[in-house]
Amino acid sequence: MDRFLTDTLGQYFDYVPVCPEVECGLPVPRESMHLAGLPDAPRLITTRSKIDHTERMLKWAHRRVSELEKENLCGFIFKKGSPSSGMIRVKIYNDQGMPYQTGSGLFAKAFMEHFPRIPVEEEGRLHDPLLRENFIEHIFALQRWRRLLASGHKLGNLVAFHTREKLLLLAHSPNHYRALGKLVAEGKQHRPAKLFDAYESLFVEALHLKATVAKNSNVLQHIMGYFKKVLSSDEKQEMVDIIGAYRAGHVPLIVPITLCNHYVRKYGQEYLAGQTYLNPHPIALKLRNHV
Numbered sequence: 700m701d702r703f704l705t706d707t708l709g710q711y712f713d714y715v716p717v718c719p720e721v722e723c724g725l726p727v728p729r730e731s732m733h734l735a736g737l738p739d740a741p742r743l744i745t746t747r748s749k750i751d752h753t754e755r756m757l758k759w760a761h762r763r764v765s766e767l768e769k770e771n772l773c774g775f776i777f778k779k780g781s782p783s784s785g786m787i788r789v790k791i792y793n794d795q796g797m798p799y800q801t802g803s804g805l806f807a808k809a810f811m812e813h814f815p816r817i818p819v820e821e822e823g824r825l826h827d828p829l830l831r832e833n834f835i836e837h838i839f840a841l842q843r844w845r846r847l848l849a850s851g852h853k854l855g856n857l858v859a860f861h862t863r864e865k866l867l868l869l870a871h872s873p874n875h876y877r878a879l880g881k882l883v884a885e886g887k888q889h890r891p892a893k894l895f896d897a898y899e900s901l902f903v904e905a906l907h908l909k910a911t912v913a914k915n916s917n918v919l920q921h922i923m924g925y926f927k928k929v930l931s932s933d934e935k936q937e938m939v940d941i942i943g944a945y946r947a948g949h950v951p952l953i954v955p956i957t958l959c960n961h962y963v964r965k966y967g968q969e970y971l972a973g974q975t976y977l978n979p980h981p982i983a984l985k986l987r988n989h990v
Contacts, residue, residue: 701822704776708835711981715770719783719806723759725752734782735792738801743782753805756783760809767810771845772817774838777807779823786811786821816903817841828989829909837906839980840867844899852891857898858883866976868905870918875905916946919955922971929966938962953987 721727730748734741742753778784783804790798803811811819818837825831847860861883868876879901886894919942923935930938941958944950956977963971971977980986 701825703825703831704822707984711984712774712838715767715772717763717767717784717806719756719760719763719804722763723752723756725755732782733792733798734789734802734804738791738799741791741802741805743805756805757809760806763806764810764813767814772814773841773845774834775810775814775817775819776825777804777819777821779821781807783807786819786824816899818906828986832986832990833906833909835984835986836867836910836979840864840906840975841903843975844902848895852895854883854886854891854894857886857895861898863973863975864902866918866921866974867979868902869921870910870914870976872905872908873914875901875908879905912946912948915952916942918976919945919959922959925968925971926962926966930962934962951988952990953985956987 720729720732730745730750732743732745732752735744736742742751743756744751744753777786779786780789781804782789783806785802785804786807787803788800789802789804789807790800791802792798807819818834818841820830820834825834843860843864847856850856861879865876868879879898882889882894882898882901889897923930923938923942926938927935938955938958941950941955945952945955959971960977962968963977
């Protein structure tokens with residue numbers, strides 16, 4: 700497994716290992732397999748002997764995803780290209796033996812259908828700094844949401860959560876932030892369980908949309924507005940210059956974020972100090988050093 704996953708993320712997460720082929724009863728070692736047939740209903744076939752293991756795998760997968768409900772998962776990492784565990788672009792072979800990369804592994808598909816609100820990624824894609832940061836940010840956000848749910852369906856707690864997540868949501872989707880704000884403002888009109896479920900659905904949707912340089916730059920300028928009465932002219936210019944350098948791709952996101960956090964502490968900006976956007980995951984992960 701990738702060293703980043705085991706040595707770095709392993710300090711913060713507990714892994715629940717899943718091996719579809721072994722767990723569904725296939726032998727070790729075993730003949731290689733691939734997906735074949737129709738794109739919307741591929742079969743899991745051994746490459747040489749042409750044995751069909753589809754029903755075995757699907758029966759096990761549907762049972763396994765139900766078992767995983769008790770694990771309180773906040774994310775899942777799949778195996779690239781696997782006919783059982785590949786998330787996207789898995790090869791499916793047609794009748795002429797020609798592959799087209801449009802499929803998902805049988806277990807991966809079952810998992811994503813069963814847990815549509817859990818962030819997922821493939822281990823290979825996590826080498827992309829932007830995908831890695833977005834995925835892990837999403838995991839920590841879901842953890843925060845789960846802690847909120849554990850405290851009960853109290854409207855006041857939801858208002859506080861939405862307030863803390865404001866800038867993070869704006870970095871992902873201003874439209875979703877506004878929709879969530881409207882939902883919270885009208886919270887007393889909804890049954891608590893329905894309100895929290897609707898909020899979670901929109902919250903997860905927002906986090907699926909990647910934070911971009913343009914959206915982050917807008918959030919940074921928004922942050923700067925909180926300091927307009929206290930920053931010196933030199934400090935204002937420094938912040939403008941660093942945000943501009945980030946927007947131009949000359950420095951990573953961690954640079955303006957570090958400056959913002961410095962001013963938060965220097966000027967005692969309590970509202971910004973509570974914004975998860977400025978510290979959405981452990982700094983030791985260095986996720987914003989490369990985006």
